[in-house]
Amino acid sequence: MKASTFTLGEITLKTIDMKLKNTSAYLLAGFMFAACAGGGYQKTGNGVIVEVKQRQPTDVRKVRIEVMGEKLIHVSATPEKDFSKERSLMIVPGQGKTDFKVDEQGDEVAVKTSQVCATVSKVTGEVCFTDATGKRILAEDRRSFTPVEVEGTKGYSVRQIFHSADDEAFYGLGQHQADEFNYKGKNEELFQYNTKVSVPFIVSNKNYGVLWDSYSLCRFGDSRDYSQLGAVFKLYDKEGKEGALTGTYVPAAKAGVETIVRREDSLYFEHLDRKAHLSKVVNLPDGFPFMGSRVTYEGEIEPSESGLFRFILYYAGYTKVYINNELVVPERWRTAWNPNSYKFAVNLEAGKRVPLKIEWIPDGYVSYCGLRALTPVSAAEQNKLAWWSEMNDEIDYYFVYGDDMDEVISGYRTLTGKSPIMPKWAMGYWQSRERYKTQDEIVGTLKEFRKRRIPIDNIVQDWSYWPEDAWGSHEFDKARFPDPKAMIDSIHALNGRIMISVWPKFYANTEHYKEFDKNGWMYQQAIKDSIRDWIGPGYIGSFYDAYAEGARKLFWKQMNEKLFSLGIDAWWMDASEPNVRDCTDLQYRKDLCGPTALGPSAKFFNAYALMNAEAIYDGQRGVEPDQRVFLLTRSGFAGCQRYSTATWSGDIATRWEDMKAQISAGLNFAVSGIPYWTMDIGGFCVENRYVAGQAEFDKTGRENADYKEWRELNTRWYQFGAFCPLYRAHGQYPFREVWNIAPEGHPAYNSILYYTKLRYNLMPYIYSLAGMTYLNDYTIMRPLVMDFTADAQVNNIGDQFMFGPAMMVAPVYEYGARSREMYFPAICGWYDFYSGKYVSGGQKLTVDAPYEHIPLFVREGAIIPYGPDMQYSDEKPASEITLYVYAGQDGAFTLYEDEGVNYNYEKGQYATIPFTYKEAEGTLTVGARKGEFPGMLKERTFNVVKVSKDKPQPFDLKVKGVVVKYDGTTQTVKL
Incomplete structure (x- = not known):
């Protein structure tokens, strides 16, 4: 049997x-x-x-x-x-x-x-x-x-x-900073850190x-960790002596110390000494003044086998890498306190010695550098x-x-949770800086937006609004914020919302810390090691254990009592990796954030942001069940979307290569199943040359070379940001408000204002996409491979994307570029957004990219609803919508509407209006409205504008098309 x-x-x-x-x-x-x-x-x-x-x-x-x-x-x-x-x-x-x-x-x-x-x-x-x-x-x-x-x-x-399969491609894994898009044959280490968000989900182009x-x-x-160079190669110093490279440390001219030359058997200067806290990087020369210095590592490497060697560069300051006298890593920069990793690969021959040289300008009193490698594996295995x-x-x-990548992502959300509809105001523009230091600054900034008639919905209060020695108290410093409730009321009176930064960090002297600690809900290693942070004289504190259910409830209770009760609209959950201490080795990071209530931190290393998000989402919905929760978190994990969570890409740098890296980072994050992503437009950490450029401009009124580049960088970044799921500027000085970037009338000012206004014109389209994320598990920011999977040409295109089903966006990420190459997928034709001119699909073209415009194209068959000019998302109802129809193929789009701020949509209180275009008949059908909600427009007007090959039409809300008076019943019109 x-x-x-x-x-x-x-x-x-x-x-x-x-x-x-x-x-x-x-x-x-x-x-x-x-x-x-x-x-x-x-x-x-x-x-x-x-x-x-x-x-x-x-x-x-x-x-x-x-x-x-x-x-x-x-x-x-x-x-x-x-x-x-x-x-x-x-x-x-x-x-x-x-x-x-x-x-x-x-x-x-x-x-x-x-x-x-x-x-x-x-x-x-x-x-x-x-x-x-x-x-x-x-x-x-x-x-x-x-x-x-x-x-x-x-x-x-x-x-x-x-x-x-050989022709397979992989996407997802969260959001990383090495500017890799297709992960086929690549390696990625998944852990959480500032600028690095790991989500263990991969999607194949095989659906x-x-x-x-x-x-x-x-x-x-x-599965291997990268090895020290001496474990991978025979090393030779610049004199040819085996066993090490040569490190030459040249101090600044006025430093008063001698040049140091020493042999380096590895290049591993990647983390702080645990005992020295914030003052010493492991393996670097003691006492050497790195600010203003120049460091060179050079010699030769000799592999014992042939093949493709993979390297990972860890860098802060300015860094270049040469192998075999070729520049394999052009200059990269990161701020000294927040290093980055970059991966590259080089083919080498067994027994053949080749020169290796690293040029490093640390650009800080404490800085980091490292280079490690992996020996080759066969292509079949890799x-x-x-x-x-x-x-x-x-x-x-x-x-x-799934039948397509959308269905695969829908399956992911079936497993890990639906993505709620974000509040409508979150689809508008957000202004932030590090940081508004007083109550008058933040309210005054919002007033300036209204005065200049620049659209905005959300203004952000970043960290350190509390007294210096009271991190975690959730109290406003009375000297700088004398009346927080009046401040918040003033923001609301200006038709704005306020988001506030809350960390899971508590100084040991605060009452909130003591509440956690008495229940065993504080991580203790930082306290035991007396780790002092970088504020003032340095204060001792730690992070709460979000894996404990009681701790999560207490965290929200404290936020509710001190902040939500004042009228705060949304939450910025910073350092949610958790980042107990910057720039430590991984083992010490585990020691600092554990053991957790569920077990060792080694086992629960990556899910902190998920548990922390649960605390706020469940807490707010328990207190105010009809107000939409909105969380912005610096880290994320599989399932975060179910807690109304968006993620931003952390404290990135103000460099063109960093802007470019955000495109592939955001696209892979989107494919990871979490639909809401954003970044610091302009970059967070600023090169000193830009700060100096701003200072010179403020003093003389002259636009020097660096400040000129700063303005163009921000212009290009705003252009890109306007087509991300969330549109948000943030960063250190120089400030990111448009008038602080350039004066009115300057091309930078004009362009930023244009795309901010366009963002609000697109609100009916964008909010419909938000509805689709909930109803259909849709993805707003879409790599081309999602919509054009059958076109193998798109597998490795990580610098173009679809914004919803209609718009193809091509950010410009090179200084001085006034054109860029684009690929037009073969499945359809395309229309230039600005001219209406038709472009055939299935080809690469170099397209114009003038200073003030990002290349933007609309696919055949697209239907895009545009609303009126607005200063904030709910300023006026979209009683007249201009409906652009791009001919050439059949098309469809569904307008989604609800109340925008509550959860009535979960009870079915929303409305949809379907649009269907038939190419053969040249007709548009505005279908019967389905559903209803309080405050819904019963009647409205659609101004239908057709764009076709023989009748190009630029985007222009003033164009008069076929007018449809709509009362909720089906109507068909000939275009």
């Missing part, structure tokens, strides 16, 4: 004597499972458990397949007798019941839904996924388990490798995704889909399939 005869899924209550007690029932179940041992399986309520014959204790013993939906499969694999009973932090419970069948053929067990099949080998435990026709989608290659124990908790470092359920340090691609986690209970992942 086959083992499958005894599957538990076939047992009914009728087959068991009802007099059996629980113990007997468990014994019976155990006997039946034992009958399947060594290649049998057990059917469960939502899948199967397959037992694999285990040869070694670290081999897989059981594989579990759980059906989560027609195209959603959960896979777990363990060497243990039983699977972990810990609940997933990223997955929402209650996926619903999906019908499935189980078939056993030979050494394989197949679990089938109507759409996908997961087949498990009873011999190896490997899983293969196929579609309804039997075509293979994804197949496991191999896996491994390595036992680990941390703080008395046992687990495994795990690795799972999948086969991958599937893998959600890796792990909260620990993870690696995508190669190009596979591979995951590694430092500490898991077991291998745990979700296979997500």
Whole structure:
């Protein structure tokens, strides 16, 4: 008799004597499972458990397949007798019941839904996924388990490798700063840090995704950590002596110290000394004055094998890298306190010595530099889909399939939670700076916007509004903010909203710290090590443990009492990685943010932002259930979108290469399933030359070369930012308000004002996209590969994107550029937004990019609703909408509307109006309105403007088209 005869899924209550007690029932179940041992399986309520014959204790013993939906499969694999009973932090419970069948053929067990099949080998435990026709989608290659124990908790470092087709491409993984787009054949380390947001979800251009359920340090691609140069190469100093490179440290002319020349057996100057706190970088020369110095590392490297060597450069200050006398890393810069990583690869030959040189200008009293490498692996191995986690209970992942990438992302949100509709005002413009220092500054800035008639909805109060020694008190410093309630009321009276910065950080002297500490809810390592921060004389504090349910409730209680009760509209959750201390090694970071209430920080390293977001979302909805929550967080994780959370890209630099890197970073974050992303327009950390340029301008009124570049950089960045899901400027001095960038009439001022006004004209379109994120799991900021997957030309285009279904955006990220190359996908034709001229698809072209305009094109068949000029998002109802219809293909768009600020849409109180264009008939149908909500316009006018090949039409709200008087019933007009 086959083992499958005894599957538990076939047992009914009728087959068991009802007099059996629980113990007997468990014994019976155990006997039946034992009958399947060594290649049998057990059917469960939502899948199967397959037992694999285990040869070694670290081999897989059981594989579990759980059906989560027609195209959603959960896979777990363990060497243990039983699977972990810990609940997933990223997955929402209650996926619903999906019908499935189980078939056993030979050494394989197949679990089938109507759409996908997961087949498990009873011999190896490997899983293969196929579609309804039997075509293979994804197949496991191999896996491994390595036992680990941390703080008395046992687990495994795990690795799972999948086969991958040569023409496959991968996207997602969150938001990183190395300007990589397609991750095929790439490596990415997944941890949270300022400017780095890790989400363990990857989407393939083959229309599937893998959600890796792990909260620990993870690696995508190669599981190895980068090695010190001396472990990868033979090193030779500049005199040819083996064993090290030459480091030459030349101080500033007035430093009063001698040049240091020493041998360097590694270039690893990447973190602060734990004991020296903020004053010493590990391995650098003691006492050397780095500000104003110049450092060179040079010599030769000799590999012992041939192939593609991968490098990671860690840098602060100005850095260049030369290998074999070629500039492989052109100058890059980051501020001294917030280094960045950049990856590159070089082909080298075994036994052939090549010169290596790094030129480094530290640009700070404490600064960082490092270069490490990986030895080659075969292309066949490197190009596979591979995951590694430092500490898991077991291998745990979700296979997500779809007809297109949108459906894959919808599957991700089915698993991890819907993305609520953000408040409508959040779609408008936000102004921020580091920081408004007084009550008068912030209110005065908003007044200036209104005076100049520059549209704005949200103004942000960044950190340090509290007394200097009271971080975490949530109290306003009375000397600078004498009446916070009056300040907030004034902002509201100006038809603005206020967002405020709240950190999960508390100084040890505050009452809030003491409330957490008495319950054991404060991380203690920073206190034990007496770590002082960078404020004033330096104060001791730490972060609360967001993994403790009681701590989350207390965090919100304190925010509610001190801030929300004043009328604060939205929350800026800074340092939510959590960043207890900058620039430390990873092990110390784990020490500083653990142990958590759930276990060792090594195991729960990446999910802090998720738990912190839950605290605010659940807290606010519990207090004010009808006011939409809005969170902006510097870190993020799988599932953050369910807590009405947006993420920004952290404290990036004010460099052209950093602006460019935000395009690919934002696109990959969007594909990671979290639809709301933003960045500091202009960059946060400012090069000194720009500060000096501003100072000279303020003194003389002359626009020097650096200040001229600063203005153009900001102009180009605003142009890009206007087409991101959220439109927000923020940064250090020089300030980012438009009048502080350039005077009225300057091309920079004109351009920023133009795109800010356009953003508000686009509000009906943008808010409809926001509605689609909830109703259809839509993605607003879209890499071309999402909409043009069949066009292989788009697989590696990470510097263009679609803004919704209609608009293709091509940011300009080179100084002085007045044109740029674009690719026009082949599936359709395109119209220049500014001229209406037609461009055929399937070609690369160099397009104009004048100072004041970003290249912007609209696809054939697009329908775009534009509203009136507005100063804020709800200034006036869109009683007249100009509807641009771009001919050439059939098209459709649905206008979405609701009250904009509450959760009535969750109860079905919203309205949609469908638009359908038929190319053959040349007709537009405005369909019957569906739904309603309080305050809804019953009647309105649509001014329909057609754009076609033979009748180009630039964007212009004053153009008169076909007028449709609409009362909610279907109307069709000939265009």
